[in-house]
Structure formats: C-alpha cells, structure tokens
Amino acid sequence: MLRGNDSDGGADGAEEGAADAAADRAVVDDEVVRFTSDLIRIDTTNRGDGACRERPAAEYVAERLAEAGLDPLILESAPGRANVVARVGGADPLAPALLVHGHLDVVPADPDQWTVHPFAGEVRDGMVWGRGAIDMKNADATMVALARSWARTGRRPHRDIVLAFTADEEGTGAYGAEWLAREHAGLFEGCTEGVSESGAYTFHTRTERGGPARLYPIGAGERGSAWLTLTAGGTAGHGAKVNHDNAVGALAAAVARIQEHRWPVRLTPVTRAAITEIGAALGIKVDLDAADFDADRDLDALLDRFGPAAKLVRATVRNSTNPTMLQAGYKVNVIPETATAGVDGRVLPGAEEDFRATLDDLTGPRVEWDYHHRSVPLVSPVESPTYAAMRTALLAHDPDAHVVPVCLSGGTDAKQFSVLGITGYGFTPLRLPPELDYGALFHGVDERVPVDALRFGARVMDRFLTTVE
Numbered sequence: 001m002l003r004g005n006d007s008d009g010g011a012d013g014a015e016e017g018a019a020d021a022a023a024d025r026a027v028v029d030d031e032v033v034r035f036t037s038d039l040i041r042i043d044t045t046n047r048g049d050g051a052c053r054e055r056p057a058a059e060y061v062a063e064r065l066a067e068a069g070l071d072p073l074i075l076e077s078a079p080g081r082a083n084v085v086a087r088v089g090g091a092d093p094l095a096p097a098l099l100v101h102g103h104l105d106v107v108p109a110d111p112d113q114w115t116v117h118p119f120a121g122e123v124r125d126g127m128v129w130g131r132g133a134i135d136m137k138n139a140d141a142t143m144v145a146l147a148r149s150w151a152r153t154g155r156r157p158h159r160d161i162v163l164a165f166t167a168d169e170e171g172t173g174a175y176g177a178e179w180l181a182r183e184h185a186g187l188f189e190g191c192t193e194g195v196s197e198s199g200a201y202t203f204h205t206r207t208e209r210g211g212p213a214r215l216y217p218i219g220a221g222e223r224g225s226a227w228l229t230l231t232a233g234g235t236a237g238h239g240a241k242v243n244h245d246n247a248v249g250a251l252a253a254a255v256a257r258i259q260e261h262r263w264p265v266r267l268t269p270v271t272r273a274a275i276t277e278i279g280a281a282l283g284i285k286v287d288l289d290a291a292d293f294d295a296d297r298d299l300d301a302l303l304d305r306f307g308p309a310a311k312l313v314r315a316t317v318r319n320s321t322n323p324t325m326l327q328a329g330y331k332v333n334v335i336p337e338t339a340t341a342g343v344d345g346r347v348l349p350g351a352e353e354d355f356r357a358t359l360d361d362l363t364g365p366r367v368e369w370d371y372h373h374r375s376v377p378l379v380s381p382v383e384s385p386t387y388a389a390m391r392t393a394l395l396a397h398d399p400d401a402h403v404v405p406v407c408l409s410g411g412t413d414a415k416q417f418s419v420l421g422i423t424g425y426g427f428t429p430l431r432l433p434p435e436l437d438y439g440a441l442f443h444g445v446d447e448r449v450p451v452d453a454l455r456f457g458a459r460v461m462d463r464f465l466t467t468v469e
Contacts, residue, residue, distance in 0.1 A: 024153050028145050032458045033451050035141035037121035040130035046105035046170040053080035054104040054167040061165050064144045068151035081175035084165040085187045088147055090157045097160035099194035099422055101413055102140040103169030106132040113445045127448040134441045136197045138449050139428045140165055142458050157465050162191055169413050172373055177416030191422050193386050198408050199426025204434040205309040207283045214401040216394050217312050219426020221270040221407035224377035226345030232367045239333035248328045250366035251339040255323045257362045263318040265295040266348050270407045273382050274313050281402035315409035319355050321345045349377040375415040380423045389468035390427050393460045429460035
C-alpha cells in the first residue's frame with residue numbers, strides 16, 4: 001500500500017512539476033519577445049562620436065533584473081554611457097564563475113530605407129523587427145528573461161553567472177567593456193570564461209552530394225583589430241609645376257600596394273578544426289596535414305568545394321588590410337604638404353609581428369603608419385568542457401545539426417574582458433529559417449529576428465547555463 005501511494009504521489013508530483021515547467025516556459029517565451037521589442041524601442045544609436053546614451057536601456061534592464069530579486073549595478077563611464085552588471089549565485093560557490101555579456105548600443109539606421117521603422121520594435125509576420133534584433137538586444141533580452149525564470153522557479157546554475165550589459169561595443173569599447181575591465185575588475189572576480197555574440201546561429205548549406213545541412217558555428221577565436229592611419233609628407237606647391245616630392249602620390253602608391261597585397265595563409269588551431277569539421281559535415285574529406293597539401297596553393301580550391309559554408313572560414317585564414325579612407329588637399333591646383341589614409345586591418349592570433357613587418361614593407365620609406373585603434377586577437381580551446389556543454393545544448397534542441405568552431409573575422413567585447421584572463425566564446429543561439437541571411441542582417445537594412453528563433457535561443461541558453469560546470 002505504501003509503495004502504491006508513493007507511486008501515485010510521485011506521478012502526481014511529476015505531472016505538477018511538468019506543468020510548472022511548461023508554465024514557466026510560456027512566460028519566458030513571452031518575455032524574451034517582449035523584452036527584445038522594448039529594448040529596440042529605446043534608441044541607443046552609437047555613431048562613434050561619444051554622444052550615444054545607453055542609460056535608458058540600462059535602466060530598463062536593471063529594473064527587470066531587480067524585479068527578479070537581483071541587485072544590478074548601473075555604472076556610468078561618462079554621462080549617459082551606462083553599463084549594468086549583476087551576479088546570479090550558482091549552486092557551487094567553489095566553481096569558477098561564467099561571464100555572460102551583451103552590448104546595449106546599436107549602429108545607426110536610416111528609417112527611409114527600412115520596411116518597418118528601425119526603432120518601432122514591431123512584431124510582424126512572426127518576426128521582431130528593428131535595429132538590434134540580431135545585434136544584439138535579442139541576446140540582452142534572453143539574459144534578462146532567464147534570470148527572471150531562475151528566480152521564479154528556484155532553479156540555479158551550477159556556476160555563478162555574471163551578467164554584463166555594456167555600452168560602446170559598436171564603438172571601441174572605451175565607455176563600456178574596456179572601462180569595466182579597468183575600473184571595476186572586482187565585479188568579474190572568479191570569471192574564467194565568457195560567452196557573448198556572433199555564434200550558435202543556424203547556417204544552412206548543402207553537402208557535397210546536394211543534401212541539406214545545418215551548421216551551428218560557435219565563436220572560438222577572433223582576429224585582432226588593427227585600424228591604421230597612414231601619413232605621407234611632401235613639399236607643398238603649385239599643381240601646375242613638376243613635384244617629385246608629392247605626398248598624395250606617395251600615399252596613393254602605398255595604398256595601392258596594400259590593396260594588391262595577398263596575405264599568406266595562416267591556419268590557427270581553431271580554423272584548422274573549423275575546416276576539418278565543416279568538411280566532415282558536408283561529406284568532404286579534409287587532410288590539412290597531407291604531404292601533398294600546400295595551404296597557400298590548395299586551400300582556396302578546398303574552400304570552393306564547401307560552397308556557402310566557405311564564408312564561415314574564408315575571411316579568417318589570412319590577415320587582411322582594406323583601405324577605407326583618403327584625405328588630402330583643399331584645392332585642385334594646390335599640392336598639399338600631407339596626405340592621410342585609413343586602413344582597416346585584421347590580424348590573426350600569432351601574426352602580429354608579421355603584420356607589422358609587412359606594413360613597413362608595403363608603406364615604404366615615404367609613408368608612416370600607426371595604429372588608430374588596436375585590439376588583441378583571441379583564440380579559445382575547443383576541447384574545453386564549456387565548449388562541449390554549448391555543443392550538447394544545441395544538439396539537444398536540434399539533434400540533426402552539426403556544431404563547428406570558427407574564428408570570428410571581426411571582434412566583440414570578449415577582447416576587452418580578455419585582459420582579466422577571461423576566455424571568450426561566441427554563443428547566442430538562434431534557429432533560423434533558410435531564407436533568412438544572418439550575416440546580411442548584421443548592421444543591415446530590415447534587421448529582424450524570428451519569434452521562434454528567440455524562443456529556441458532562450459531554451460538552448462537555459463540548458464547551457466544551468467548544466468555547464
């Protein structure tokens with residue numbers, strides 16, 4: 001009799017627990033969409049001139065976290081340039097803490113070019129529209145919704161989770177993550193790893209035999225930023241007279257050399273793993289260590305076989321330098337004394353010395369160059385338990401997919417937090433339909449995210465954060 005009663009009670013308890021879990025999922029499903037819309041409506045446009053005001057978005061986030069019983073801190077690096085940091089206590093106080101960070105600022109958007117006003121936060125056709133829907137107010141909303149879920153249900157992550165909502169990621173990070181790491185390092189005590197944007201989204205492609213394949217790239221490295229200013233000096237004079245000491249000519253020649261330079265292939269451990277694992281997912285045999293494989297000669301042909309999936313790695317097999325700005329003179333018949341150019345350089349881990357030496361050669365003796373902005377390249381282990389937990393969480397919700405590591409071609413706030421010894425990963429889960437081009441939505445017109453993708457992402461992130469040890 002006792003056994004029967006226990007069994008019935010257990011069944012009743014299980015049913016009640018399942019009902020409670022379903023009810024909480026429904027709340028998370030609602031909140032992650034609503035919070036994304038609300039945050040989009042708060043215009044936090046960052047034009048890089050220091051005038052952005054993240055404060056209203058920071059206050060919104062802090063209020064939602066405070067309602068969940070947390071003690072969020074709003075930290076201003078300058079008037080209006082606000083960040084939010086809060087800590088969620090884990091079940092094991094001896095375990096290392098995990099940083100989960102997202103930025104509150106967004107790039108500019110011209111309403112005249114959009115189907116839906118970029119700051120309306122409108123839900124239409126199953127999508128949340130607006131600037132920040134992908135980059136990255138969707139992830140901020142997920143962080144807030146999950147913190148509230150844990151408070152409602154009494155569930156706790158294994159590790160302490162430090163939530164950071166930063167200013168100025170779309171600038172240089174000087175008002176956000178860089179300032180936090182320098183001035184408030186104590187808030188991140190115990191954090192050994194961090195997760196943030198630009199990873200774990202669905203990348204639709206096809207196998208070599210033509211069948212569909214879904215990849216989820218996880219960011220496990222970043223190229224470093226090397227924004228350069230080139231300066232050429234010369235002799236000013238009349239435009240009608242011969243002048244062999246022409247600053248414009250010297251600068252133009254250097255810019256042309258930089259544009260035409262083909263950087264050699266340099267495969268980091270992350271990119272080697274990416275090429276190998278993408279090849280396996282597509283049914284393409286890859287042996288980068290084969291005696292007859294020459295990366296500079298053969299890699300591009302191999303990546304051509306990857307089809308659309310080549311985009312995941314092609315930009316990160318080399319350093320890059322793209323001329324982006326030119327400035328000289330004030331009148332067509334006056335030869336100026338100086339001319340300047342801007343170059344967007346990106347540097348792979350371990351390639352900094354080669355980058356500098358090559359720029360010295362390309363610019364030559366007539367042109368000086370220096371860093372306008374510089375950030376370190378990153379590489380993160382793909383054999384770590386944290387990476388394994390991210391992979392497991394994704395496959396639990398999309399078991400037929402393939403999870404692959406990638407190095408990001410650009411950069412995130414992970415660079416700023418790396419000075420605290422925090423290893424960074426790009427992990428913002430989204431299951432996207434084939435017709436939606438994730439890459440084109442970043443900083444693009446009609447940025448939007450499917451409602452279903454937000455809900456998928458919240459469930460994957462919840463599983464990851466509550467299971468990773």
